[in-house]
Amino acid sequence: MLYVNYTNLYENCNVGIKKKILAQCSTFMKKFGTVYYTMFAGQTMYLFYEDKILEKEFALTRKMCNEAIAKWIVKYHIKRLYIRYALSDMFFLDFLEELKKMSIKSVLEFPTIPYDGEGGIIRPIEDKYYREQLHKYINCCTTYANFETVFGIPCITLVNGVDIEEQKKKEYRKKDGTVVLLAVASLAKWHGYERVIQGMKNYISEGGERNIIFNIAGFGGQLNYYKSIVDEYKLSEHVIFHGQLSGAELDAVYDDSDIAVGSLGFYKINLRSGSPIKLGEYCARGIPFVYGYDDISFREPPYFSYQVSNDATPLDMEKVLDFYDMMYDGKNFIKDMRQYALSNLTWDAILQPVIDYLS
Amino acid sequence: MNETEKLILGEYIRDYSVSDISYKVMGKMLDEDYVERRLKMFDINEMYIYGGSYMAVQLYRIGGKFTVVRDIVDKSGQIVLNNLVPVITLDEFRKKYNGEKVIIASIRFFQEIREELKLFVNSNDIIGIGELLLGIA
Known part of the structure; x- marks a missing residue:
């Protein structure tokens, strides 16, 4: 089997994508044996197996990328493809048509649907025109939102999987009168953490007496914006920017926080639902969370989650504190959260319908 | 779109990509x-640069600060900034080359070029x- 990916998995901004692709490959390997994957960087298409480069081909254009992949499909006797979608053009359709002629069973994954509001789409008209023809060559797609079909292709809804082993179980933080919020993210506009900062400002200005701290672990495009409003609202003693953390440092921040914050700005990219990996990671760690969209990993919002509106409203901190009080009343929610993640959020469980289709 | 038109479009895309990447x-x-980090990543201690373009000249100037640039090679010995950098022909290179x-x-x-060098x-x-x-290295 071959997992077709056109992004550079070695770029810092693609760390999450790489993790996800390797985890998906690992699940496919359990069923189909050898699973290769591709990536593109520096005008070169690479073929990998277990993190080692097997082949590389100069590829100046998308067409040349697909020609390299087609060559490897023949050379390595590939029978199944899982393709991570990277926009449509005429040459991508030609590639899919060729796969169909070769009787290769293929599944197309749309990492985000709809994606029209996202940045980085250089030729949207070209994609909009050609994506409507994908259904002629592809009979099954996947995405992380509730759709029966996408561009006329029958769709399997996925949620983002979590590696339970990698997510260290959180320790309960000793109660000390302070409520500590935590966001671990790449700080993009759809995270919408200004809603938390504005909510804290409102809470304090309205005479709120409890001490609230907001830990932000991550680095990204919105960092300077968040810093500027923290300065403007004079909240620098309440909002702590930790930068990007990993390993023991990240574990320590989780242990030292009470409530995690998921995405609160999906409305900015015209999304109502999705399955970003972060809530799954919060769940596996065992930290209750607040989020602001319909998360398909948690169709019936469990008791350890608190869903707020998907708009620009500042968070109502009184309600967040009520949620904190409800969670930290002595119940052992960490155990429940770990169990929920094990039963619902592993890739083996999530990809089973895809494996059934490809079998 | 017929095959010839596809080929023409393909040529435009290729030209666009060359400009974009350059x-x-x-x-x-x-x-x-x-540049220093990238040369280290590829474990380059000494190198030849092949090509008579502005890119070759720029790599010669910057790369030369961090590694030994043996020569710039240009098939015909012509180069865009001939008076500013040393250049050898492909034949001279073939005689001098020693595994760099x-x-x-x-x-x-x-x-x-790669086919020729191979x-x-x-x-x-x-x-x-x-x-x-x-x-990636």
Whole structure:
């Protein structure tokens, strides 16, 4: 089997994508044996197996990328493809048509649907025109939102999987009168953490007496914006920017926080639902969370989650504190959260319908 | 769209890609620290630069600060800034070559140059400038 990916998995901004692709490959390997994957960087298409480069081909254009992949499909006797979608053009359709002629069973994954509001789409008209023809060559797609079909292709809804082993179980933080919020993210506009900062400002200005701290672990495009409003609202003693953390440092921040914050700005990219990996990671760690969209990993919002509106409203901190009080009343929610993640959020469980289709 | 029209469109896309990548590569070479890191990543202690383009000249100037640049090679000995950098012909290069890395500083003619070099240079020692500055080691 071959997992077709056109992004550079070695770029810092693609760390999450790489993790996800390797985890998906690992699940496919359990069923189909050898699973290769591709990536593109520096005008070169690479073929990998277990993190080692097997082949590389100069590829100046998308067409040349697909020609390299087609060559490897023949050379390595590939029978199944899982393709991570990277926009449509005429040459991508030609590639899919060729796969169909070769009787290769293929599944197309749309990492985000709809994606029209996202940045980085250089030729949207070209994609909009050609994506409507994908259904002629592809009979099954996947995405992380509730759709029966996408561009006329029958769709399997996925949620983002979590590696339970990698997510260290959180320790309960000793109660000390302070409520500590935590966001671990790449700080993009759809995270919408200004809603938390504005909510804290409102809470304090309205005479709120409890001490609230907001830990932000991550680095990204919105960092300077968040810093500027923290300065403007004079909240620098309440909002702590930790930068990007990993390993023991990240574990320590989780242990030292009470409530995690998921995405609160999906409305900015015209999304109502999705399955970003972060809530799954919060769940596996065992930290209750607040989020602001319909998360398909948690169709019936469990008791350890608190869903707020998907708009620009500042968070109502009184309600967040009520949620904190409800969670930290002595119940052992960490155990429940770990169990929920094990039963619902592993890739083996999530990809089973895809494996059934490809079998 | 018929096959000929597809081929024509393909040529335009290729031209566009050459310009796009050349721009990015030239931009990357404005960052000396970045170039130093990339040369280390590819374990390049000494190298030849193949190509008579502005990219070759820029790599010669920046790369020369962090590694030994043996020569710039240009098939006919012509180069865009001939009076500013030393240049040898392909025949001279063939005689001098002794197992160093060779960076092809041309996006447009990468494949043709690589085929020519493969006659006497190990494939693993031939690196495109795009791969050097944007790819993985």
